[in-house]
Amino acid sequence: METSAEQPAHITERFDAPRRRVLFLCTNNSCRSQMAEAILRHLASDRFESFSAGTNPTTVNPDAVAVLHEIGIDISAYRSKPVAVFAGQSFSYVITVCDQAREQCPLFPGAGRQLHWSFEDPAKAKGNEQERRAFFRRVRDEITQQIRYLISDYL
Numbered sequence: 001m002e003t004s005a006e007q008p009a010h011i012t013e014r015f016d017a018p019r020r021r022v023l024f025l026c027t028n029n030s031c032r033s034q035m036a037e038a039i040l041r042h043l044a045s046d047r048f049e050s051f052s053a054g055t056n057p058t059t060v061n062p063d064a065v066a067v068l069h070e071i072g073i074d075i076s077a078y079r080s081k082p083v084a085v086f087a088g089q090s091f092s093y094v095i096t097v098c099d100q101a102r103e104q105c106p107l108f109p110g111a112g113r114q115l116h117w118s119f120e121d122p123a124k125a126k127g128n129e130q131e132r133r134a135f136f137r138r139v140r141d142e143i144t145q146q147i148r149y150l151i152s153d154y155l
Contacts, residue, residue: 020092020154021049023108029054029080031064031123031136032097036143038068038075043144044151051091053083055100061123067136093150097143117146 022040026033029052037052057080068075087109094111097119108114119142125135 017047019045019047019049021090022051022093022095023086023089023091023111024050024052025055025083025094025096025108026052026098027055027100028058028123029082030058030061031121032119032139032143034060034075034078034080035064035068035140036095036097036147038073038078039140039144040147040151042073043147044154047151047154051086053081053086055083057082063122063125063132063136064140067133067140070137071140117143119143 024033024036024040033052033054037050040048040050059080060075060078065076065078090110090112091108092112093115094108094113095115095117097117098121099118119139120135122132122136122139125132
């Protein structure tokens with residue numbers, strides 16, 4: 001198969017464009033925002049820079065680490081961060097992934113676009129390990145679907 005030395009403009013523009021910066025916000029920065037940061041980084045680090053923070057950060061949930069590990073993403077070194085770490089920075093998108101974070105951060109200065117994706121809190125999952133992990137997997141998959149939709153505009 002022959003290829004042309006010149007690429008169509010839409011292909012070269014994609015690679016020349018600066019990466020968009022995305023900040024995911026949640027209350028504890030322990031599950032949903034951590035998963036979203038890692039999934040976006042995994043799927044589109046060539047086009048996006050991904051960050052996460054919490055309005056009341058705690059620690060990364062071990063079940064979040066486990067369900068991302070199942071799909072080849074390692075967040076074992078990730079740490080929860082306060083939203084104040086990102087004050088004064090510009091982002092293409094600031095995305096709240098829980099209702100409480102949306103209420104606590106109704107406006108984020110420096111956000112090009114502010115979006116809200118409401119996901120159930122997997123940290124509140126009850127039951128044995130298998131039942132909790134199933135809850136985490138479902139939320140992980142919902143987050144992945146939303147991120148795929150977001151990045152599809154930049155393919």
